[in-house]
Amino acid sequence: xxxxxxxxxxxxxxxxxxxxxxxxxxxxxxxxxxxxxxxxxxxxxxxxxxxxxxxxxxxxxxxxxxxxxxxxxxxxxxxxxxxxxxxxx
Amino acid sequence: xxxxxxxxxxxxxxxxxxxxxxxxxxxxxxxxxxxxxxxxxxxxxxxxxxxxxxxxxxxxxxxxxxxxxxxxxxxxxxxxxxxxxxxxxxxxxxxxxxxxxxxxxxxxxxxxxxxxxxxxxxxxxxxxxxxxxxxxxxxxxxxxxxxxxxxxxxxxxxxxxxxxxxxxxxxxxxxxxxxxxxxxxxxxxxxxxxxxxxxxxxxxxxxxxxxxxxxxxxxxxxxxxxxxxxxxxxxxxxxxxxxxxxxxxxxxxxxxxxxxxxxxxxxxxxxxxxxxxxxxxxxxxxxxxxxxxxxxxxxxxxxxxxxxxxxxxxxxxxxxxxxxxxxxxxxxxxxxxxxxxxxxxxxxxxxxxxxxxxxxxxxxxxxxxxxxxxxxxxxxxxxxxxxxxxxxxxxxxxxxxxxxxxxxxxxxxxxxxxxxxxxxxxxxxxxxxxxxxxxxxxxxxxxxxxxxxxxxxxxxxxxxxxxxxxxxxxxxxxxxxxxxxxxxxxxxxxxxxxxxxxxxxxxxxxxxxxxxxxxxxxxxxxxxxxxxxxxxxxxxxxxxxxxxxxxxxxxxxxxxxxxxxxxxxxxxxxxxxxxxxxxxxxxxxxxxxxxxxxxxxxxxxxxxxxxxxxxxxxxxxxxxxxxxxxxxxxxxxxxxxxxxxxxxxxxxxxxxxxxxxxxxxxxxxxxxxxxxxxxxxxxxxxxxxxxxxxxxxxxxxxxxxxxxxxxxxxxxxxxxxxxxxxxxxxxxxxxxxxxxxxxxxxxxxxxxxxxxxxxxxxxxxxxxxxxxxxxxxxxxxxxxxxxxxxxxxxxxxxxxxxxxxxxxxxxxxxxxxxxxxxxxxxxxxxxxx
Numbered sequence: 059x060x061x062x063x064x065x066x067x068x069x070x071x072x073x074x075x076x077x078x079x080x081x082x083x084x085x086x087x088x089x090x091x092x093x094x095x096x097x098x099x100x101x102x103x104x105x106x107x108x109x110x111x112x113x114x115x116x117x118x119x120x121x122x123x124x125x126x127x128x129x130x131x132x133x134x135x136x137x138x139x140x141x142x143x144x145x146x147x
Numbered sequence: 148x149x150x151x152x153x154x155x156x157x158x159x160x161x162x163x164x165x166x167x168x169x170x171x172x173x174x175x176x177x178x179x180x181x182x183x184x185x186x187x188x189x190x191x192x193x194x195x196x197x198x199x200x201x202x203x204x205x206x207x208x209x210x211x212x213x214x215x216x217x218x219x220x221x222x223x224x225x226x227x228x229x230x231x232x233x234x235x236x237x238x239x240x241x242x243x244x245x246x247x248x249x250x251x252x253x254x255x256x257x258x259x260x261x262x263x264x265x266x267x268x269x270x271x272x273x274x275x276x277x278x279x280x281x282x283x284x285x286x287x288x289x290x291x292x293x294x295x296x297x298x299x300x301x302x303x304x305x306x307x308x309x310x311x312x313x314x315x316x317x318x319x320x321x322x323x324x325x326x327x328x329x330x331x332x333x334x335x336x337x338x339x340x341x342x343x344x345x346x347x348x349x350x351x352x353x354x355x356x357x358x359x360x361x362x363x364x365x366x367x368x369x370x371x372x373x374x375x376x377x378x379x380x381x382x383x384x385x386x387x388x389x390x391x392x393x394x395x396x397x398x399x400x401x402x403x404x405x406x407x408x409x410x411x412x413x414x415x416x417x418x419x420x421x422x423x424x425x426x427x428x429x430x431x432x433x434x435x436x437x438x439x440x441x442x443x444x445x446x447x448x449x450x451x452x453x454x455x456x457x458x459x460x461x462x463x464x465x466x467x468x469x470x471x472x473x474x475x476x477x478x479x480x481x482x483x484x485x486x487x488x489x490x491x492x493x494x495x496x497x498x499x500x501x502x503x504x505x506x507x508x509x510x511x512x513x514x515x516x517x518x519x520x521x522x523x524x525x526x527x528x529x530x531x532x533x534x535x536x537x538x539x540x541x542x543x544x545x546x547x548x549x550x551x552x553x554x555x556x557x558x559x560x561x562x563x564x565x566x567x568x569x570x571x572x573x574x575x576x577x578x579x580x581x582x583x584x585x586x587x588x589x590x591x592x593x594x595x596x597x598x599x600x601x602x603x604x605x606x607x608x609x610x611x612x613x614x615x616x617x618x619x620x621x622x623x624x625x626x627x628x629x630x631x632x633x634x635x636x637x638x639x640x641x642x643x644x645x646x647x648x649x650x651x652x653x654x655x656x657x658x659x660x661x662x663x664x665x666x667x668x669x670x671x672x673x674x675x676x677x678x679x680x681x682x683x684x685x686x687x688x689x690x691x692x693x694x695x696x697x698x699x700x701x702x703x704x705x706x707x708x709x710x711x712x713x714x715x716x717x718x719x720x721x722x723x724x725x726x727x728x729x730x731x732x733x734x735x736x737x738x739x740x741x742x743x744x745x746x747x748x749x750x751x752x753x754x755x756x757x758x759x760x761x762x763x764x765x766x767x768x769x770x771x772x773x774x775x776x777x778x779x780x781x782x783x784x785x786x787x788x789x790x791x792x793x794x795x796x797x798x799x800x801x802x803x804x805x806x807x808x809x810x811x812x813x814x815x816x817x818x819x820x821x822x823x824x825x826x827x828x829x830x831x832x833x834x835x836x837x838x839x840x841x842x843x844x845x846x847x848x849x850x851x852x853x854x855x856x857x858x859x860x861x862x863x864x865x866x867x868x869x870x871x872x873x874x875x876x877x878x879x880x881x882x883x884x885x886x887x888x889x890x891x892x893x894x895x896x897x898x899x900x901x902x903x904x905x906x907x908x909x910x911x912x913x914x915x916x917x918x919x920x921x922x923x924x925x926x927x928x929x930x931x932x933x934x935x936x937x938x939x940x941x942x943x944x945x946x947x948x949x950x951x952x953x954x955x956x957x958x959x960x961x962x963x964x965x966x967x968x969x970x971x972x973x974x975x976x977x978x979x980x
Contacts (some may be wrong), residue, residue: 062868070859076853076974080846083979092837101973107968114864114964116957123798125808131814134384134471135821140419142825143832145475145483146413 060113064093068113153498161451182686184728193570198282199686200788203365204268205585208578210293212652213260216459218252219645221245226609226641232628240843242624244309248299250313251333254433255340255886258570262436263347265577268585270351270771271682272677273369273712275693275700275728277789280353283731283781289342290329290738298336300645304331305750309333312622314426317407317418319357321399322754329399332749338393339387339741343724347817348386351379353808360676361794362695366460367674370446370453373460374439377467384429384471390820392421398921399454401752403911406921411914413833417826419481423474424822430566431470433532435463437573438505441527441622441676444576445509448524450514450672462501471496479550493547495542502538506531519671522595529603530569537565553617560621561613568606575602575651582655583669587682588662594654601647608640636707676700686729692888733781740774744766782939795881809958813965820969823925824976827918834914842908842919842977848899852892853970859888860967863960866944868951878944885963886937889930896927919977926973929966936962 079099084090087095112118117125160699186193192207218719223374224245228237237245267285271278281708302308306327310425311319315334318324322331343722355376359368380789396418398404429855446453476482509531514973518524539563553559582590613619616633626634679700680689747767753760789805799807830838843849862884869877900920908922936959943949949956 063862065864065868072857073854074241076850076857078970079975079979082845088979096980099979101355103971103975106971108710109390110428110860110964110968110971114967115961116858121802127810127814130815131337131384131387132815132821133817134388137471138420138424138822139641139825139828141475141487142417142829145420145478146416146488146833147482147484 060116060119064113068109068121072106072109075106158745165741168405181546184730185686186730195697195735196732197607198278198286198729198731198734200267200271200278200282200285201585201684201686204264204266206264206289206838207260207267207517208585210296210529211257214256214260214296214647218257218790219648220251220637220710221249221252223641223645224895225249227625228624229634230729232626232631233672235623235624236380239305239434239624240310243312244303244308244621246340246622247312247315251299251337252296253566254429255300255337256292256383258433258567258574259344259436261294261441261574262375262378262433263572265371265440265581266351266436267579269677270355270372270375271358272680272688273372273675274358274363274502274675275354275689275695275794276354276358277688278729279350280788281350281808282788283734283786284350286731287350287734287737288347288350290734291339291346291741293628295336295339295343298332298745299512302332302336302912304381304747305329308741311600312335314422315354315396315417315418316418316422318409320396321407321409321420323409326754328750328754329839331397332746334393334400335398335745335749337546338390339745341390341393342741344382344386344813345390347380348751348815349381349808349811351375352383352811353804355379356799357796357802357804357807358789358791358793359668359795360693360695360700362697363793363795365797366457369439370442370456370459370859371436372673373463374435374442377463378435380850381428381432381435381467383431383471383811384814384818385425387818388421388822389425391819391826392418392425394925395421395823395921398910398917400944401748402916403752403757403909403922404921405911406830406917407912408914410831413830414914416478416481416483417829419478420474420829421826423477423820426469426477428470430563431466433567433687435467436572437530437570437577438463438741440577440580441530441573442509444523444527444580445572447580447663447670447673448519448521448527449512451516451517453508454511454515455504455795459505459508462504466498469494469501472755473498473834476545476550479547480554492545492547494881496542497544499545506535506538510710521579522590522592522599522669523576523580525596526579526602527571529599530572530576533565533606534569535802537567538563539568540565550602554616557613557619557621558619560615561610564613568610570600572606572830578651580670581677582702583665584657584677584682584684587662587665588658589669590658590662591654594650598647598650598654601643605640605643605647608914609637609644611638612636612640617749641967665848696794696877713884728786730780731786733777733784737774737781740770740772742775743770746770786818803954805954806958806961809961813961816965820925823922824972827922827976830918833861839895840915841980842903842911843899846974846978848895849974850896853974855892855895856967856970859885859892860964861959862888863956863963867953867956867960870949870956873950875944875947875950878949882937882956886934886941889937891933892930893927893934896923922971923977926966930968933959933963933966 075131079102082095087098111128117128163221184197185197186200195204197203197206224237225242228234228242228245267279268311270276299308299963306329307329309315309320309325309330310327311325311330320330320334336906355368355372395404395406399407405411405414407418409415411417442453446881473491473494475487476495479488479492503810513528524956538557544553544562579590579595582664612633616626616630616637619630619634665682667681669682670678676693677684689702691704694701694703743766747763747765749769750760750763751767752758796802800809862881866878866881866885871883903916908916910917940949940955
């Protein structure tokens with residue numbers, strides 16, 4: 059099972075990644091290389107989400123079916139968004 | 148000839164003419180008055196407090212048939228109007244209301260609830276469960292359904308109900324074109340209906356996956372239960388997208404956001420995407436329960452196991468998956484690009500293939516078996532024929548070029564009625580099939596066949612002429628005189644179809660009192676578990692613990708220790724040793740509160756003025772108070788759900804029912820938020836990504852809120868750790884920290900919003916402000932709900948709760964961490980990028 063220490067490290071990492079997202083903005087990367095900054099910031103969000111789900115929600119230690127359940131919902135939302143956005147002429 | 152039934156059947160015979168042992172008379176147990184705290188069936192109070200799945204099933208069936216009458220009368224009004232061209236029976240607005248509400252009532256308030264009446268009654272019996280996983284939530288689903296239907300009825304008395312078609316296309320759905328308060332009420336009623344469906348989906352998914360009898364593996368699951376299982380999975384994700392669409396539309400109508408305004412880039416397209424992402428799975432959501440019932444009936448009345456049964460199930464699973472990737476074939480006439488049209492034409496053709504397999508399976512079953520032409524079989528077979536016609540005519544609409552010609556005509560009307568009413572026909576077959584089980588009485592077979600004859604002739608007279616007069620524009624109260632003959636034939640057919648139901652109601656009502664008594668299995672080859680118990684079944688369903696371990700259904704003397712080590716509750720607190728009560732009035736009270744709360748909301752803001760209407764506001768606040776009181780009492784009362792042990796729980800073995808339910812709900816919430824965020828991304832792409840105006844001035848308030856939420860999540864983790872260490876002070880302190888950090892989040896957000904308001908950035912100012920306030924507002928609402936739960940848990944923890952059982956803290960944590968995760972995406976999307 060997860061130890062105290064792990065929970066604390068996760069919290070510190072989440073805090074740091076949130077700060078890093080704003081740091082990317084403050085460093086002016088959005089002006090100089092928007093889509094690179096966009097990618098970095100979104101990837102950081104996904105990493106944080108996986109950390110919260112994996113450790114704080116204990117998904118890592120649950121039957122894998124629960125992960126698939128959530129992933130199905132996420133996939134449905136992403137499919138809707140991507141296909142709808144692509145359909146714009 | 149011989150074969151072993153593996154579909155949860157309990158027959159031991161070795162040929163199609165065998166007598167199933169389900170017919171063996173079991174000692175009939177009388178349903179005692181007051182059992183499990185329930186008043187007798189003859190008491191009116193029983194029906195307000197019951198949480199038993201069979202009672203709730205009956206409530207669903209009766210209520211849905213009332214809505215059938217409502218929707219049917221609206222349809223007959225339309226047919227009278229169309230009897231002659233230029234007829235003035237209905238005003239244009241009245242006709243538009245009739246056509247819109249007829250569609251909404253039949254699709255939402257009749258068809259699915261009719262199916263879920265049977266699902267409620269039959270599924271727990273088929274899987275060997277005492278009840279659904281969360282009985283009070285099941286009652287809540289029903290009462291919310293009824294409340295939503297009543298709210299829809301009220302909408303006619305608020306100027307006018309919704310008159311923009313059942314698809315509610317934008318921009319017709321915004322107040323500029325449908326300004327009546329009743330139109331807003333219709334939207335809110337549908338949203339309430341969706342909440343009911345979502346609660347029901349979570350309940351059925353948990354029940355079917357977690358609570359099957361030992362040995363009842365997924366492969367052995369009866370076909371009807373398979374149909375319901377796939378239906379609720381589709382409902383879970385598809386209705387979440389519809390809920391998002393309706394919440395956004397509700398905001399456009401009440402709060403003045405501008406998502407679907409004609410001036411918003413991609414606004415009307417956004418509605419069609421959201422609606423049809425729900426709408427196409429909805430076709431199968433409506434049809435699959437009927438398909439399952441039809442397959443059961445085919446098996447019973449041919450005395451033959453469904454040919455290719457496992458492939459039939461595989462085809463159903465495939466359709467359920469494919470149903471989410473075909474929605475744009477409803478949009479071939481919109482401005483979506485040609486490559487995406489071509490792609491969706493291909494996926495649409497693809498979804499017809501598994502259906503071919505299912506149709507041939509049923510046809511071949513009739514060839515291999517020996518048909519008994521009873522009323523249920525006639526309806527099931529009639530449903531199959533109608534579905535074949537509906538399916539073939541639908542292929543025309545799936546082809547881009549043909550769709551250009553047919554879209555918006557009576558071809559579409561005829562096609563989808565053949566498909567939808569195929570489902571109705573199958574379910575009417577189900578009504579006759581399960582009538583003896585539910586009532587303990589047989590219906591009159593001759594009258595049943597008369598019903599079928601008039602029904603089938605009437606339906607085809609009504610809808611087949613529409614294929615011939617396909618050039619008639621749909622939804623219009625007038626038509627070119629050249630189509631008069633076909634329209635008149637259709638009207639005659641419509642009245643015949645309506646009259647056929649009078650025969651059914653007469654038959655079923657008189658049979659209820661005077662019908663021949665039915666034993667456990669009145670059908671010779673019925674083989675699923677509901678036929679192994681008396682008709683009607685006793686309150687506890689089974690004389691022992693059902694098991695299929697030996698290959699056939701047996702009832703064992705059962706211990707009732709919980710497999711997961713605890714007693715399941717659905718929010719209430721089970722008191723050990725206390726006799727379990729199955730009565731609760733609070734689902735009804737919550738539904739009453741919801742009804743008045745939403746009624747108040749519908750007119751609280753005066754359309755076009757933006758001022759408060761005190762009358763509506765008072766009604767709304769009173770409804771909110773009743774809702775809150777009902778919810779509080781629901782949580783406080785002692786209530787014990789099914790406790791197990793459960794035999795088969797794949798794929799959620801080891802995950803208790805309540806936890807499974809929470810995860811399933813969160814999966815639905817993922818789609819809800821996904822649709823909100825997707826809507827934002829869609830309109831931003833449509834407007835030009837880099838042309839977008841970021842509403843907050845800087846990202847620091849958002850960053851501070853991120854810190855607050857992350858810390859609050861950490862505090863919930865600490866609460867769980869302290870609960871495991873048996874530290875009451877630690878639990879209270881951690882939950883209090885969570886609460887305070889959540890409050891801090893809301894205060895920070897409030898300050899930010901007030902500042903933006905002062906600068907003139909209102910919800911209605913632009914699409915940028917609309918998306919910002921509504922999406923982060925929905926998240927804020929989730930935070931508020933979380934704080935209410937946290938407040939209640941602090942009170943309970945202070946009194947020593949959660950030290951012996953920390954599951955509630957874990958469940959709250961799942962929700963709170965999810966809210967945290969959502970913010971992790973909203974923050975960069977709305978503050979930085």
